[in-house]
Structures are given as C-alpha cells and as structure tokens.
Amino acid sequence: MADLDTRYNPKLEEPKIREFWEQQGVFKFNPKSGKPLYPIDTPPPTVSGKMHIGHAFSYSQQDFIARYKRMRGFEVFYPFGTDDNGLATERLIERLKNVRSKHMTRKDFVSLCLRTLDDLRPAFVQDWKNLAISCDYSIFYSTIHPRCQKLSQQSFISLYNDGREYRRKAPIIFCPVCKTAIAQVEMEDSERTSTLNYIKAKVEELPEGNAYAIYATTRPELHPGCVGISLDKEGTYALVELNRLDPETQQAERWILSKEGVEKFKSEFKKDIPDMNLRIVKEWKGRELIGKKVQIPFAQHPVPFSHDESAKTEYGSGLVYYCTYGGLDCVEWMTRHPEVQAIPIMDESGTYTLGPYKGMNSGDARKKVLEDLEKMGLLIKKEHLKHVVNVHERCATDIEYIATTQWFIRILDLREDLIQWGRELKWYPQFMFHRYENWAKGLKWDWCISRQRHFGVPIPV
C-alpha cells in the first residue's frame, strides 16, 4: 500500500496493468480449453489516420460483451484486424506522401501503400491496446494481406459460379473527385443552395402555331444529354398567351403547361414576369400532345413528349425533362422508357464530353449554360431554393450518375430474404432492425463491387 500514489495517474498505472494482462495471456484464445466458444466478428477499423472518439465508443461497447462472456466461462475468440484496402487508406497514403495514385504506376503505388501501412499499423493498433480493448492481438489480420485477398477472390468466383454476378455498362453512382464508382451506402445527404431554373423550349410543328413547352430543372448543365420530356397523359394541359410578343412570330408569345400550373404561375411569377398574364386559348388532354417534338436547347435532337408516371400536373409546369443522368429519377425514367437511347455526356473524371460545355465540370457548366440560356431568352425565371443532394460521404462531393462498365452482385431479388434473415437475428437495441429493414426495402440497385482504384483486392477476371 505504501507505494500507491495519493493521486491515480492512468499514464503510470495503465501500462502496468496492460503488461500484466499480456504476460498472463488473459485475452489469449485457447481452442483447446474445452469451454463453450464465443466468437466475436469485429468490423476491422479502417486505417485512415488515428483512432477517433467514435472508434473508442463503439469498440468499448463490444469489449464489455467480450469481457462479460469471458467471466461467464466462455472461450472468447476475439481477433484483431485492420481494414486497409479501402479508399480511405488510399486517400491517407496520398495525403501523407503527397502523391496521386493516378499519376503513378499501379505497382509503384501499391508498394508505397504496403510499405507505409507497415509503418503506420503498429501505432494504430497500439491505440486499441491503450484503450484496453481485450482482443487477442496475436491473431491479427489485415484486409489487404494476401490471405484476405485470396478469400475475397474465392468469394467472387463462387458468387460468379452461382450466377450472382454480372458485368455491364450501366449508370452507376460516381464520385468525380475520387474518380471511382461508389455504392449506395457510401452516399449521404447534404443541403445545397441552388436555383430551380424555369426554361422554355420550342414545340415543333404544332397545328396551333408557335408555342414553348415550360419545364424546370436544377441541373440545366445536362441539357446536351436530354433524352425526353414527359407529361401526364390523363392530365389537362393548356396553351396560354402572354402579354408580350414572340420575337420570332411577332405575335403573342405562347406557352404550354398544365392547367393547374397556369394558376400557380400567375400568382408565383407575377413579380418576375409582369407582362405574363397567362390567357388560356386552348386545352388538351396530355395524351393528345404525346409524340410532338420539343427543341430542348443544346440537346442532340428534338425529343418527343411522352407519358410518364412521374409527371404530375400539380407539380411545377406538369412537364418534366430527363437527361442521362440528372439523378436517380433520370436513371429510373430510362428503365421505364427502354426505347430511349442514353446520351452519355460525362466521362469518368466528371468532365463533359459533348456539346458546348465539353471539357467543363458540372459547376462551371451550370454557370455557363444559365448565362447562355439567358442570352437566348429561354431562361424565364430562376428560383432560389435549398435542396438535398447526394454526396460522397468521404469527400462531400456531389455525386454524378454516369454509365460505365462495372461488376455487380445481384441482390435486388433477395430483398425479402434479407429482411427475413434480419428477423432471425437478435437486435440490440430493437429499433436497429427497423433501420436495417428500411435499408433493405430502400435498395434500388444491385451491389456495385468494382472500383476504379489502384489499391485494393484485384478482381480475379
């Protein structure tokens, strides 16, 4: 008792306790003990820098269970691993070594990563030891170790043999900064201030004469990739006259929008367009307009009006324009309209490859297209709004949907099974099951497993 300090100093005392645990092999897994086995499958922490408070929080919770089970007489199998084949690790190495993986050969970058990880790993693992996480650190694995790579590759091959995998050119979620495909789970929501832009586009060969279709978009930069404009075939659409002259015909300018939209536009647009005063001169059922072509500005060719379930006369102008790809709604629209050919306009660096905005990224192209539309007299109103966009969780960049060739694991047909399997587990706390269930119900894509990166498990093809 005499050598106990009056003040407890963890910096002095904890190393002694750790050393004792280590010498006694307290956390050592003994497969021959004959005790009932209690294995814990830890999610290996991502080597992305130093341990953070979130790690400390979640690993402590697991550790309470491990220690409790040991005390209850179980043989706890609790190995420790690091997840270091991910994008986070690639980013870390690029930052630490001030390199860009894409500017190096794959071989050089991979060997730089492996060397750097060997340097980083001991200190990283030490953080877990310092926190007294009671793993058996002698059973160590790393997700980039050859054995783990081999396991992943074997799993790839067996899924392929089961017909669960396929490779195809499909719209995928893509991060233009990380320059890689990402999975749905790697996205998060972020609020952006932007403008909803109301645009007019000339309708061709209308027996009633010159008229413009009115639609709104937050992504006007995608005009060169426009593939369609949809309406509700059962809805009522109106031809309206404005109190101003159409510069082309020197007669009253005329717009086409849903009848419900007319009243809304009258009140909401009054301030911006004082000479609007929309007067209805004709009404149609949406279906009567189907097939009439619209000269969408900057589009590759005129696109016909089509019916689509997403177009509702009570929303906006009742007309919706679709591009490849303005977002998930466009991807889904394309699957409902298989007759329409995609017009890919963006490459894998997030750069436009077609039309007047070739060479630009989305941000620059958006500014330029709005200036151009304004000059052409086709931008009728800009409405400031806050809206939620999907961003890549790692870098907070707005994601894009582009068509690339990727490998997918078929999972959408397993949605009901996934939920059923989830029901068979015990969840603590219970509401986490509902979170899981919502995730499974919300799955919209098969699982894209390929990435455009240097450091990772090579696909065995």
Ligand SMILES: [Zn+2]
């Ligand atoms: Zn990113």
